[in-house]
Amino acid sequence: MIVAKPKPFPFLTEQLRPYRKVAVVGCETCVAVCLAGGEREVRRLAQALELERRVRGGVELLTLPLTVKRQCEYEYLEPLRETLKGVEAAVSLGCGVGVQYLAAAFPELWVVPGLDTLMAGGPTALGVWEEYCRLCGECLLHLTGGICPLTRCAKGLLNGPCGGASEGRCEVNPEVPCAWILIYERLRRFGKEELLRHLTPPKNWQLAQGRGPRKLVREEVRG
Amino acid sequence: MKEFEPIIVAFCCHYCAYAAADLAGSLRLEYPPGIRIVEVPCSGRVEEELILKAFAEGADGVLVAGCLEGDCHFQKGNIRARKRVEHLRQLLKEIGLEPERLAMYHLSSAMGRRFAEIAWEMAEKVAGLGPSPLRRRTREG
Structure with missing residues (x-):
């Protein structure tokens, strides 16, 4: 799975300072399993962001906690279109791929990453993740x-x-x-x-990072 | 002017603190009236969001009371709860609330007196901090 960890809370409050209506978008796949961006983390962050704004003062913040099946596929983001109307910014609790898909799917939405994406790995103990690939x-x-x-x-x-x-x-x-x-x-x-x-x-490192973003095309399954 | 009486939400484990609170009552021990007891099946049930919600609704303090170390009915729920509370205290600071508004205690169902002590301890500590800024904004305490 993709392993990620939460960005510091003060970073997020600072990034979201100008906005009143903010979506917190989680992903039910890798980042949910590594306890960084699933439904629970989304609800917790949304609640904490609202509290922070209330304590510090300033414009009232309204958060929308949302979680999608996979943030790295447009078909799962599409159903959010109606809900995201009037929302100014979003924190994505997806991996780096999710953040970019969210931003691309909703060009009017300012998207802030809520996680630091670290590695392809897995859990080796409760609360411990290690890189494997x-x-x-x-x-x-x-x-x-x-x-x-x-x-x-x-x-x-x-x-x-x-x-x-x-x-x-x-x-x-x-x-x-x-x-x-x-x-x-x-x-x-x-x-x-x-x-x-x-x-x-x-090794032929061009396969890894030699020519900019990698692209895979498989004709046998291509639409 | 009426002295500030903090509202403290106490998440009490069914197997220890809740029974201890009951015992404190049977023993006719007085504890602060601002304590609002919420029975939970295990202190490990208390998610961070639940604690934040209590603060959002205007609690001046939150206490989580679970079993003594090694006595959890679900093996490690109380230890998990303690870690979560420690972690959340840091978040409270970042939110702008005093971390002392949140505390975790361990006790057994036989410790009725200890429950009353904890309740007083927490109430005094939170009274010293004053009303939660969230409470001031929601409804005048």
Whole structure:
């Protein structure tokens, strides 16, 4: 999932200072699961923004708490059109994609991001999320036993280990297990240590970030 | 002039604080009249939004009362509630309210006297802070 975290509350109050009618738009997908932008967080933020305005004074703030199935698809945003009439600004509690879709779907609406979008990852404990994928565009997990060295090795080594690990821990950050040791152990369990002899050539980073925003077209499903 | 009597919403867990409040009553212990008790199935039920709503409706203070550590009927509800309250106190500060207006307490159903003490403690603390600015704006206290 996309993992995001809330922006500081004072940032949002400052951004919304000029507006009277503000929508707080959440997303029921990734950001809801990482407890940053789901229905609950939307209601909480809307309530807090109204309270702040009442305490500090100034024009009264009216908030509209709204949550959509997926903020990154226009068909889910379209039904908000009627509700958003007369709304001056919105805080999007979607990921960076959601914020941009919301802004594009409603050109008259000033959209403020309510979250900082961090990574593609997952929860490893209650309240803890870790990165698992760098979105490099060319998956190598078949060579590394399902453990991504680009993401989980601090040095992003394609051909590891570096030899710097101590007691299974990374020399860069001892909190993190050495990804290459994890890879070795997993390959050994499957009797596939030979894969470690496979030399991976330098990656084609154009697939990741070489030519501006990436675009995927699949003719077989294209409308 | 009548002395300011704070209104305090007390979210009380069914398994401890609510029963303790009941016991305080049976023991004929006096506690401040401004306490408004809301029974909840567990202090962990008290979401942040609920606490904010109490303030929005004009409460001068909010207290969340759950079981003693390790005694939660739902294992960790009281610990979750405490973390949530701690987190929310920071938000209250950013909203412009004194964080002392919100507090979490732990007690057992046998602690009727403690409940009365907590109620007085909270009422005195909030009385010292004066009426909530939200209350002043909604209806004159």
